[in-house]
Amino acid sequence: MTATRTIIKTQVGIVGGGPAGLMLSHLLAKTGIENLVVEMRDHETIRNTHRAGILEAQAVKMLVESGVNGRVLTHGDEHAGIDLRFNGESHPLDFTELVDATVTLYAQNEVFVDLAAARELDGGDVRFSAEVTELLDLETDTPKFRFTDAEGTEFEVHCDVLVGADGSRSFCRRQIPETNRQDFKIEYPFAWFGILTEAPKSSPELIYANSPHGFALISQRSETVQRMYFQCDPNENVDDWSQDRIWTELQRRVDGPDNFQLKTGNIFDKSVLKFRSFVREPLSHGRLFLIGDAGHTVPPTGAKGLNLAFADVKVLFEALDSFYATKNDTLLHGYSDKALKRVWKAQNFSYWMTSMLHTPVGGDPFMAKRALGELETVTSSRFGQQYLAESYTGWPHG
Ligand code: PHB
Numbered sequence: 454m455t456a457t458r459t460i461i462k463t464q465v466g467i468v469g470g471g472p473a474g475l476m477l478s479h480l481l482a483k484t485g486i487e488n489l490v491v492e493m494r495d496h497e498t499i500r501n502t503h504r505a506g507i508l509e510a511q512a513v514k515m516l517v518e519s520g521v522n523g524r525v526l527t528h529g530d531e532h533a534g535i536d537l538r539f540n541g542e543s544h545p546l547d548f549t550e551l552v553d554a555t556v557t558l559y560a561q562n563e564v565f566v567d568l569a570a571a572r573e574l575d576g577g578d579v580r581f582s583a584e585v586t587e588l589l590d591l592e593t594d595t596p597k598f599r600f601t602d603a604e605g606t607e608f609e610v611h612c613d614v615l616v617g618a619d620g621s622r623s624f625c626r627r628q629i630p631e632t633n634r635q636d637f638k639i640e641y642p643f644a645w646f647g648i649l650t651e652a653p654k655s656s657p658e659l660i661y662a663n664s665p666h667g668f669a670l671i672s673q674r675s676e677t678v679q680r681m682y683f684q685c686d687p688n689e690n691v692d693d694w695s696q697d698r699i700w701t702e703l704q705r706r707v708d709g710p711d712n713f714q715l716k717t718g719n720i721f722d723k724s725v726l727k728f729r730s731f732v733r734e735p736l737s738h739g740r741l742f743l744i745g746d747a748g749h750t751v752p753p754t755g756a757k758g759l760n761l762a763f764a765d766v767k768v769l770f771e772a773l774d775s776f777y778a779t780k781n782d783t784l785l786h787g788y789s790d791k792a793l794k795r796v797w798k799a800q801n802f803s804y805w806m807t808s809m810l811h812t813p814v815g816g817d818p819f820m821a822k823r824a825l826g827e828l829e830t831v832t833s834s835r836f837g838q839q840y841l842a843e844s845y846t847g848w849p850h851g
Contacts, residue, residue, distance in 0.1 A: 458599070458607045463489045463578075465773060466598055466612035468585050468625050471499060472561060473745030473762035474618030475568035475579070480519055480770045482577055486777055489610060490579040491600050493619070496569060503647065503722065504561035506672060506680065507532075507659075507756035509847030512763045513557050516564070521571045529559035530673065535845070537832055538662040539825055541709025544832040545658065551839050554846035558659075558673060560680075561759050588615065588628040592739035614773060614785070615741045618762075621731070623747035629738040638731040641752060641807065642814040643667070644687040645726040648699060652679050652718030661754075661810055662707050663828060665821070668811045669706035670754075671715065679718075682726070682753075684811050691723040699723070728752040730800055735789035742769055742788055749796045751803035754810060760847055761799045765792045767850050795848065802844040 465481055467474045470492030481488045492499070508516075508525070516525050533549040548554050572579050582603040589597040596615040601607050617625025653676065660671040667684035674680050683703055694702075700717050707713055731750040736743045745762030768791050772784035809827050813820040831837035 458609045461489060461608055461610045463487050463610060463612050464777070465489075465614045465616060466596070466610045467491070467616045467618055468598065469616075469618030469620060469623075469745075469747065470494075470569075470579050470581060471618065471620060471745070472564045472568060472759055473747075473766055474616070475565070475572055476515065476519075476521075476763060477616060477618065477744065477766045477770060478577055478579070479521060479568060479571055479575070480766065481773065482572075482575055483519060484774055484777075486773060488578070489612075490572070490577070491583045491585055491598075491610075492579065492581050493584050495582045499565050499569075500562050502562060503649070503680075503724070505753050505756040505758060506558050506560040506674065507760075508557045508559050508564070509760045510554055510556065511847055511850050512760050513559075515763055515767065516567065521567050524563065524567055525557060525559050528563065529557040530675075531555050531557050532658060534658050534842075536656065536658045536660045537828060538660050538707060538709070538713075539664070539828045541664075541711070543660075543709075543711065543713070544828075546832075546838050546842055548842045548846050551835075551842040552846060554842070556756075556846055560674060564759065585619070585624055588625060588741065591615065591628070591741045594740065596740040613740070614776075616769070617741060617743040617747045618745055619747050621746040621750045623743065625741060626733055626743055626747050629741065633735075633738055635734050636731065637734065638729060639804075640729050641811075642687070643684050643811060644689065644728060645670075645682040645753065646685040646689060646691070646694070646699075647680065647682045647722075647724050647726055648720045649674065649722035650679050650681065650718045650720045651677060653677065653716045654679060655714075655716045660707065661806075663810045663812075663824060664706040664708075665812065666702070666706050668754075669703055671703075671707065679716075681715075685725065687725070687727050689725050691725060694723060696720045726753065730804055732793070732796055732800060734793065736765075736792055736796075737785075737789045742785070744769055744792075748792075749800070751799055752807045753803075754806040755799070755803040755845065757799040757803050761796060764795050764850055768792045771851075791851075798844070798848060
């Protein structure tokens with residue numbers, strides 16, 4: 454078989470063509486660093502994978518300033534705050550007034566579509582539906598990987614640097630010897646039931662609701678399509694949930710004396726999102742570097758996943774740029790430590806938002822009351838509001 458394997462030589466080999474891998478590929482190509490992206494899934498599957506939709510201003514800036522395109526500005530929806538709802542009452546947080554920052558609601562699949570189009574326009578080498586089977590020589594100056602494309606043709610890629618951008622079930626991550634790695638993780642005893650519905654917006658801002666029946670998030674996609682979630686059992690079966698049952702459940706989680714009513718409509722997508730907190734340390738091994746979900750996963754409550762992936766991309770891109778400009782690998786060696794500082798801040802924020810807003814399973818009344826005390830503390834103090842607003846809108850890059 455080896456005789457038939459086609460050798461490809463490139464500078465940076467990127468395993469994974471989701472937003473993180475494509476963003477890195479785009480930035481590298483713009484500075485003249487040759488790279489190849491290999492992605493297991495097909496374009497259509499990634500385009501239809503629904504993920505969180507909040508971009509920090511810095512992520513928006515990366516898309517716009519690197520010349521991906523301006524769709525995020527024309528089709529994205531800038532949000533200057535969120536609404537924290539508990540005890541049936543609304544507590545609006547105004548990010549502009551608190552920390553002079555905003556976020557942009559722009560679905561992650563749109564980010565993927567934009568990046569994939571930009572790579573295609575620039576003649577980037579992105580192979581979809583191609584399975585990586587082996588990583589080789591990670592501890593040398595010429596790491597390699599093997600993949601089989603959709604036609605069954607086998608390739609071996611020789612590069613200077615290999616990047617694992619292959620998501621939360623990362624193949625690359627598992628190739629690092631056990632003696633050189635440590636995993637930190639927690640599981641949560643609940644999940645999110647997510648829906649897409651043809652309905653008008655229920656409220657101008659996103660609503661994060663703590664209720665005795667569990668958490669709910671009222672998010673948006675456009676004037677006519679909305680995204681909503683409610684806390685559920687990780688083993689919940691979507692087929693057990695009729696449209697009426699879903700609307701009743703969502704409504705009772707936002708009920709209150711203000712008589713707030715959700716605007717309902719046809720539900721055309723239902724899914725259960727399991728979540729966990731996970732960090733791999735270090736985020737590198739030899740010449741292999743992990744970015745995005747391949748290196749760390751956050752629960753979706755703080756919408757940090759994609760933002761954190763883009764922050765990794767920025768740090769790694771700067772290190773690679775310096776490596777090719779100077780042949781000095783000091784920044785590459787520092788990648789893991791530098792990226793992990795932000796990763797742990799985001800882990801803390803995502804865990805904190807999750808624990809404050811969800812109803813503890815098993816119904817421990819003390820913990821439920823404690824969370825309400827925390828929400829009261831945060832919303833009644835300007836410092837508390839600023840702490841949440843600063844974390845939500847994103848700490849400065851670098
Ligand atoms: C979403 O719109 O999908 C969304 C928004 C905010 C979150 C999580 C998900 O915190």
